[in-house]
């Protein structure tokens with residue numbers, strides 16, 4: 001099946017049959033249809049022999065396109081849309097025998113795409129999705145959620161975009177349910193894309209639970225559901241590179257969490273993954289300045305949810321001056337005010353997330369805290385191989401204090417939680433990062449005012465703005 005020597009056929013050596021119409025007499029492979037439908041994949045990503053794939057091509061059921069092509073200014077990658085010359089390199093290629101086969105560095109994590117690499121797309125009949133797609137959820141929406149949900153419902157089936165600007169803890173996932181149900185019942189395909197794997201892992205089981213009859217799959221690096229055909233897909237934004245004209249509804253969660261406006265290729269990936277007629281929904285608690293401006297100029301329709309689901313205001317962070325924290329840490333000590341907080345927190349039995357500015361700070365701070373408290377304590381960062389397990393343990397209360405980099409500023413929702421930002425004046429803590437971090441606390445109805453403390457050595461503008469931002473959202477919610 002997986003003879004890689006066969007898959008090593010260079011693009012230039014494949015017989016070019018210009019097949020534009022489907023041969024109805026050909027019996028296509030449904031497995032191939034399911035895997036390739038709505039995607040753009042490499043030979044290596046398909047568990048079929050080259051001859052079988054080629055047969056489908058000759059009968060018009062799939063298409064090849066060149067992975068990296070020459071463009072006006074240099075090169076362009078067909079998968080991720082990259083055109084920046086510094087993101088291309090060349091190598092001595094085993095497949096095409098060229099000494100300088102140009103490949104794309106921008107999407108290399110999905111497997112190398114080069115000049116001689118064919119990208120395969122499905123050209124045969126569409127998959128017929130189940131018409132049973134009932135929403136099994138009997139919860140109630142808050143009035144703010146209801147308004148946003150209706151705006152989404154109104155957009156389903158049409159072309160357009162909408163920003164749902166919802167405070168952390170507004171319950172934005174529930175806002176999506178009705179619109180998704182209607183879309184699925186119309187036979188449309190829906191994707192929820194988020195920059196973070198943690199969020200995919202949190203959302204997928206919730207959506208599977210409320211849409212038990214629907215084919216739901218999660219896509220992230222290492223997911224075993226990536227080859228499952230699904231009408232509802234929960235994907236990291238990076239995995240979107242593998243889709244081509246697949247979705248009618250695209251929901252981009254945490255739209256501010258990745259530099260959407262800076263990373264054109266990611267934007268390109270989103271635009272390639274949807275049909276030309278699509279409805280795109282953006283979700284954010286802290287929209288970027290660009291997005292806010294677009295709403296002010298009426299270029300981007302939006303709806304705001306300023307109140308948390310449980311109706312209580314967002315916890316307003318307190319600031320605690322903790323002196324030259326870098327020096328204290330370098331000397332193997334905690335700033336006194338922070339040390340007191342840590343001990344009190346440990347005694348309280350409540351869970352806390354302690355945010356630090358960098359991975360190097362993470363280990364040092366964790367080690368020093370360990371000397372002061374005897375409760376379960378651990379640390380986690382983006383590249384941590386045990387990240388998933390640690391977050392799980394924290395959820396299950398097997399870890400009481402979790403020291404983390406900003407990677408967990410979103411998505412992770414745990415009740416009865418307090419939050420500290422150690423060295424909050426550090427540049428890495430932007431206004432939106434601090435708002436997100438503060439938003440981790442007080443999310444449950446039974447514990448709505450979790451405490452948030454910014455430990456600092458001189459207030460930063462971001463700290464001041466974050467607190468102002470939270471106060472303003474609370475004020476709007478009151479009115």
Ligand SMILES: [Zn+2]
Pocket residue numbers: 077078079080081082104105106107108113
């Ligand atoms: Zn690329």
Ligand SMILES: [Zn+2]
Pocket residue numbers: 093094095096097098101114115116117
């Ligand atoms: Zn090559």
